[in-house]
Amino acid sequence: MSLIPDPVGRFFHRMASPPYFYAFTEKLMPWLTGIFLILLAGGLYGGLYLAPPDYQQGDSYRIIYIHVPSAWMSLFIYMVMAAAGAIGLIWRIKLAEIVAISSASVGASFTFIALVTGSLWGKPMWGTWWVWDARLTSELILLFLYLGVIGLYNAIDDKRTASKAVAILALVGVVNIPIIHYSVEWWNTLHQGPTVTKMDKPSIHVSMLVPLLLMAAAFKFYYVIAMLQRARLELLQRERTANWVKKMVTEQSQ
Amino acid sequence: MSAQEFFAMGGYAFYVWTSYGLCFVVLLANIVLPIIQRRQFLRQLALKQKRQNL
Numbered sequence: 277m278s279l280i281p282d283p284v285g286r287f288f289h290r291m292a293s294p295p296y297f298y299a300f301t302e303k304l305m306p307w308l309t310g311i312f313l314i315l316l317a318g319g320l321y322g323g324l325y326l327a328p329p330d331y332q333q334g335d336s337y338r339i340i341y342i343h344v345p346s347a348w349m350s351l352f353i354y355m356v357m358a359a360a361g362a363i364g365l366i367w368r369i370k371l372a373e374i375v376a377i378s379s380a381s382v383g384a385s386f387t388f389i390a391l392v393t394g395s396l397w398g399k400p401m402w403g404t405w406w407v408w409d410a411r412l413t414s415e416l417i418l419l420f421l422y423l424g425v426i427g428l429y430n431a432i433d434d435k436r437t438a439s440k441a442v443a444i445l446a447l448v449g450v451v452n453i454p455i456i457h458y459s460v461e462w463w464n465t466l467h468q469g470p471t472v473t474k475m476d477k478p479s480i481h482v483s484m485l486v487p488l489l490l491m492a493a494a495f496k497f498y499y500v501i502a503m504l505q506r507a508r509l510e511l512l513q514r515e516r517t518a519n520w521v522k523k524m525v526t527e528q529s530q
Numbered sequence: 531m532s533a534q535e536f537f538a539m540g541g542y543a544f545y546v547w548t549s550y551g552l553c554f555v556v557l558l559a560n561i562v563l564p565i566i567q568r569r570q571f572l573r574q575l576a577l578k579q580k581r582q583n584l
Contacts, residue, residue, distance in 0.1 A: 325536070335540035342553045385556050393549040400545050498557060505564040512571055522579065529576040 292371045294511055295520035301504045308501050315494035322487030330484075339397040340484075345492040347390040349499060350418060351453055353383035357425070358450050361443030370514070371507075373439035376446065377429050378506035382499055384422035391415060402466050410459035411467040414452055421449040435514055 280288075290296045323341035330337035357379040364373035394412070395405045406412065425442050432438035460469050480488070515521050539546040 325531075329540055334542060336542035336545055338539065338542075338546050339549045342549060346553070382560055385560050389553050389556055392552055396545045396549045400542055502557070502560040502564075505561055505568075509564045509568040509571065512568060512575075516575060521575070525572060525575045525579055528572065529579070 292369050294370065294515050294518065297371055298508060298511060298520075298524075301508060305501065305504070308497055308504075312494055312497035312501060315490050315497060319487050319490035319494050322483075322490060327484045327487055333401055336397065336400050339393050341487055341491045343390060343393040343397060344488060345495045346386045346393065347415070348492055349495050350383060350387040350390050350415070351456060352496075353379050353386060353499060353503075354418065354421070354446070354449070354453060357383060358443075358446040361439070361446045364439055365443040365447075370436075371511075373436070373443075374507045374510045374514070375503065377425070377439065377442060378503045378510055379499075380422050380425045380429070380442075381506060382502045384419060384426065385502075386495070386499075387415065387419040387422055391419065398466070407466055409465040409467060410463040411456065411465055414456040414459050417452055418449075418456060421445075421452065424449075 291300065319341060324338055327338075329335045357376050360372045360376035360379065363369060364376055391412070394415075398407075399405050425446055428445055429435075429438045429442045432441060459465070460467050512521060537543060537547075
């Protein structure tokens with residue numbers, strides 16, 4: 277008996293074929309963009325307009341609606357990148373390698389946004405742009421891991437070898453993920469503890485929580501869009517001599 | 531709430547809008563750049579093919 281239902285297995289099997297992936301992601305793009313824009317509009321309207329100011333932090337807390345989802349995405353994308361890298365490493369699936377490296381630039385961007393918006397939030401609330409505490413330092417290390425992955429990939433000419441090297445680096449770096457997540461519980465810090473993922477009851481009002489979750493969902497869709505755009509470029513570059521690319525170029529230039 | 535009040539963000543306008551602006555620019559670049567690069571690459575491939583077919 278198979279562990280994965282047949283249609284799902286067939287879908288992933290087909291998606292691993294470069295021409296199918298290229299054509300399918302093109303058709304998928306307007307749907308992803310539409311859902312993303314709706315979620316984004318709802319999140320921004322709820323977060324910037326509907327939600328009341330915080331009773332302690334005033335309006336400065338509104339940075340949360342990009343800071344926290346970005347920080348979540350920085351961790352989530354890293355896990356996707358490491359998992360795709362591992363799949364590429366074990367089964368030598370080209371598309372998994374491409375998803376892994378295409379995730380790196382998006383992940384690095386979200387890590388950068390989380391760090392800078394955190395800094396912009398920290399200045400008025402903590403009175404400082406930066407502290408060398410566990411949460412901020414481990415998030416900064418995450419940015420360096422992403423940049424390391426991108427740099428290593430670009431430094432090796434043979435892209436299949438590069439993907440192997442990158443996957444190993446990404447997998448070693450997974451150690452950092454639980455450190456980031458638990459850093460605010462393990463060490464005393466200026467950074468506030470988790471407010472949303474507390475298992476019993478989130479200590480955030482629903483009028484603030486809903487836009488936050490909408491923004492988090494919007495960022496998930498954004499990640500898929502940006503990663504796929506990068507993947508389509510990467511795929512074309514790798515497959516430039518393949519027949520399906522030649523055929524497509526001929527058809528388009530006519 | 532007036533538009534002026536909204537943009538003032540209770541005195542935190544600089545911090546809030548810089549955050550949102552930066553986020554917008556970075557996220558937009560991540561979508562636009564690969565699309566431009568892909569179009570350029572496709573154009574290059576088409577040119578190459580034309581030259582080979584001559």
